[in-house]
Amino acid sequence: MRALAAAFAAALCCAALPAAAQGWEPKRTAELQLLDKVTARVTVITAGVGQAAPFGTLSIQVRACNARPVGEVPDAAAWMEITDSLRPGVPAFRGWMFANAPGVSMLEHPVYDVRVLDCK
DSSP states (O other): OHHHHHHHHHHHHHHTSOGGGGTOEEOSEEEEEEEETTTTEEEEEEEETTSEEEETTEEEEEEEEEEOOTTSOOOEEEEEEEEETTSTTSEEEEEEEESSOTTTSOOOOSSEEEEEEEEO
């Protein structure tokens, strides 16, 4: 039990460190895969950090996008704020999304699905 508590404390400690200190490199654009569940249309877009990317009724703001350096296991993580024009004032999603673990933190929306593919 102590080993589990120590591992959890170490994970919390490292989560507070800047991206560069954890082996992540900040990037300028996020490659996102978007799914319209009604039409089954899949779209891949490139969204710049700090710029809004529209998709249907969604507005996707990528605030940060980090990737693992060359030579490490490829992965990407993006901090995003997603709003839906049909529900103004209520964020549809705010947080980190991970390319290698999309189920950890995901958009829960009846019509759309958003996934991070890469940060470049």
